[in-house]
Every structure is written in structure tokens, then in C-alpha cells.
Amino acid sequence: MIPAAAVAGLQIPPLAVTDGTADPVWVDVPLYRRRIKPPPTQRLPFDPRSARVVRRYFWLAPWSALLAVILIAVWLSSAFTDRLLSGGYAVVVSAISFLSYLVQYRGLPRQLPFRTRFGDLRIPEVPQAVAAEWVDRNPAVIATDDPPPHAHTRRFYIGWASGLLPASILLAVVLANDGREDSIVLWMLVPVLFFTGIGMALKIPEPAKPGTVVRWPR
Secondary structure, eight states: BBBGGSSTTTOOSSSSTTTTTTSSSEEEESOSSSOSSSSOOEEEEEEEHHHHHHHHHHHHHHHHHHHHHHHHHHHHHHHHHHHHHHTTTTHHHHHHHHHHHHHHTTTTTTTTOOOOOOEEEEOOOOOOOHHHHHHHHHHTTOOBOOOOOOOSSSHHHHHHHHHHHHHHHHHHHHHHHHSSSOHHHHHHHHHHHHHHHHHHHHTOOOOOTTBBOOOOOO
């Protein structure tokens, strides 16, 4: 973990953050993955294979966002007209989006940097020997065994989980008792809401355990 105040003056050792390769490929990695404007970047060393995958991931990211918007528009149209759904357009767009997701994330290393909401820079799962080099060159850097912090607060995940799960149940009850033939898209929305709520519930962070910070050299 690199404190926000120390990011600008980082001295990064020429070792791949993925596997410690001594002849790494340097890649400018965006620090935010869900922004319309070009985000700030951090130049980091990767092994050659991981560098290709990281570049592919960020090249595909804008196209994936565009596909997601198209997918939502198609499914919403299907919910009200059924024309696109009967013609198979929604299924085709869904398949393309799924394949794009598989290609984009295939082989993606876990050592992608990101900013916390406090401005600190986190790089997860860096090999211990590489982390030691980072600490030697940058005394402010902290090597820790703590899992990366969640993107949102505990209250955020609890709120979404407690909203989505009842909403899925309520929608199922309404569709089952409204006395008419509803669009299949509305029925598909029920498991989407339910499993998204389950996912939010599983992401609710536990209180941090004391004494898990490790500094090198010991």
C-alpha cells in the first residue's frame, strides 16, 4: 500500500510486480476502471505476457462499456415490444457481450493498481521479494497481508443487499399474480435482482483484524 502523499515520488524497482521478472515491460495502467474521462495512470513493470494482457484489457474496456449500453437498450426494448427478443437480437448481443467479457478478462493479472477512496494506491498480491524492494526504496510504502479494501463502505453493500433481495421477491410475487402474460425479460429480471443482492451481501466487509500489517525488512 502506497500512501497518497508518497505516490508522486515513488521509486519503482525494475522488477515485475507479477512474478519478479528482472527485465520487465513497463505499462501505463489507468488507476480507475469505470470513468468516462481518461483516468490518471501509474507506470508499472510487468512480465511480457502480463503486459500484453493488461494492454488488451484496457483497450477493450471502452468497447465493453458500449456493448453494455447497447445490451441494456435492447433488453429494455424487448421488455416493452417483444420484437427484438423474438428476432433474436437480444440473445445475439448478450452472446457478444459475454464473449467480449471472456476475452477482456482472460489471463488478467491480479496485480492491477487502484486508488482507494482515501487516495492511497494499492497493488494486490505482489510477490514478497518484490514488495521488499519497494519498501527498501520507498520507506513510506507498507507491505501488508490485509486483503484489498472494498470499493465501497459496509453500509453501501448492506443497503443494496437489503434493497435488491426484497425487490426480487416482490417482483416475482407481482408477476405471478397480475393476471396477465408478462414479458420474459421481466421474469429474467427476478433472478438478476436476487443474485445481485446475494453478491452484494457476500461483499459486506468484516471489521479489519488488528496486527496484520507486515513491514520488510523485518
